[in-house]
Amino acid sequence: MDKIKPAFSKGGKLGFLESTFDAFETFLFVPNTTTTRGAHIRDANDMKRTMIVVVVALLPALLFGFYNTGYQHFLSQGVPPEFWASLWFGFLKVLPIIVVSYAVGLGIEFAFAQMRGHEVNEGFLVSGLLIPMIMPVDIPLWMVALATAFAVVFGKEVFGGTGMNVFNPALVARAFAFFAYTPMMSGETVWIAGLTDGTGVVDGFSGATALEQLGTTGTMSYSALDAFLGFIPGSIGETSTLAILIGAAILLFTGVASWRTMVSVFAGGLAMGYLFEAIGLTTYPAWYHLIVGGFAFGAVFMATDPVTSAQTDKGKYIVGFLTGALAVLIRVVNPAYPEGMMLSILFMNALAPLVDYYVVEANISRRKKRVKLAK
Template identity: 50%
Template sequence: MARLRRFLDRIEPQFQKGGPYEKYFALYEMVDTFIYSPADVTRGSPHVRDAIDLKRVMSYVVVATFPVLLLMLWNTGFQANNAISQMGMTGLDGWRNWIMSTLGIAYDPNSLFANMFHGLLYFLPMYITTLVAGGIFEVIFAAVRNHEVNEGFLVSSMLYTLTLPPSTPLWMVALGIIFGVVLGKEVFGGTGKNFLNPALTGRAFLYFAYPAAMSGDAVWTAVDGYTGATPLALAASGGIEAVKEAGYSWSQTFFGMMPGSLGETSTLAILIGAAFLIYTRVANFRIILGVFLGMVATSLLFNLIGSDTNPMFSVPWYWHLTMGGLAFGMVFMATDPVSAAMTNKGRWIYGALIGFMAVMIRVVNPAFPEGIMLAILFGNIFAPLIDYFVVQANIKRRMKRT
């Protein structure tokens, strides 16, 4: 590390103003500040409400995803190995099978290592593709604007990858993150100026552009020819009874032993990440509780109303929490400090609106059993308006007092 420090110090003048590589200064700064804390850090508070720097904020979010990553690797491999076992297959075709057979790793759903290694062979190419494709456009925009390439993309790339089904083609992964980075963030000025969550913007684009690859029973398990509905899809067609008949208990959906998008399956791992984010004050607890309370209240209302034709009316709130991506969106997406509401009272309203909309879309919309993605994007759009009315209400109260 000391040798790398000396090397960076030696080549820095080449990138400074007047140097031969002046236009690549933003790229140099990205490498330098990502590895080391710069000597010219701000002495005051670079943010309005906190003195914490952007590097540490983004690093904390990535650290909070570690429990989700570990459970994701195991569950992705387990679902694939279990499908191979059920279909009576001995293996798969392609480069993954070559690596597994070369290393002598069997497709054993009972082996922790085999499951995690097989899951890694699906996650790693998708994440590398996301980093390369999105990173290229981040660097291009930073170079054109002479801005710094900050660590915000690391968070967006991680969260974006975790929202995808494990069978997503790599070209589609690249297309989605490019759309999210360019049209979800950079066209509005870059980090801190976007009003939509970039990761969700890319995910939403893929869903509406390529619905067959983002939904249905064949995309959640990374084995060609194998179909298996998620518990949420089963609930949409037959209620909780259909979920239980398929062999899923509530504890399975809570711990993450079910098919689904890469990072959404384990509510336990997500809640561990939530505790870390709240403890470090990176995520605001008002938004998380607001989404949760909005979801619970709306679920109870639909349970009270009931329906003879729509089984989703009877789904309890604790099943809504563990099925689909509600918990993941509530903790990692809705709490985005840029696209969320900024006032404390606005955060409660913003969170409750997302929880309400998520259940509304799940229950009332028959064509879209998952609702948290659209609910958060809907909340992002209304967040500035919510803050505006909260501020105006405060001004009126103060004027009356004086």
């Protein structure tokens, strides 16, 4: 890398590709630049390493997503699901979605960096994996490409790139796909590979998610244990609460994610769930909300996004609690839209700066009062 670096530096033969070269070099090695002003703490981490920790935390849910994709497919065909066959089938089915997401997203990121002469933003290392994991397995690849492009351009770059975006880019991609192509993002056929054509499905098999069943009938045909472990239809990476909690442990142990936001989301969801259960609007246990749909995945990997979430400690409690409560509110009050986590997080992304503002203003007001009392 050191030998070829002069060619990619300003004035070199390939100097116009300086941003691209820098992206690969800093991905492989620690950047050779340091902060020159302002208060800061030096350690071994940079933004790319932080993003890689998040990718590692996503792997348990992704690997189970591979397996569950094959498991649900063979189950729908009336074939006993074998572990390795299911894992391999799911890997081959999901891999193209991941490749398209990264190819389109990184392609746009590199293009914007080259045009601006800036460094390539690191954030898409995570967003490129999050987008496939929150999509149905049978979503067309062209739709993934279009949703990813929309998320990167209108969800990030128009705001100035990573660190400046107001909304979580992965959720922007899902929202775009959902509202633009609703039939391919909802219903009983999109969650299981090979079910869209309706051929070869055993009699009586339904691809409805547990959340859809709860929203329409108030019960689900899956056991709570299956829902917790993830042996249910759903988005690729969202079905296994156990795998998601393993990822949460990694994020909390490394200090990458805020436990305040994460715990508050679960607390808010439980509180709203118990409220609806108490007044008789729901007949199923309130904690079902935590193990079905994208609630756990959103609480761990989306609501804790350090860019779009609250920055103050008290703000994290407030935004997290409201995120969980609003998600359950949407699920229960609007049966036509059973999955409320996406809208809840996007809504609270917009409100997070306002919450932080009033938290800071309240702190300033208290300090002024203390100063007056001291005088």
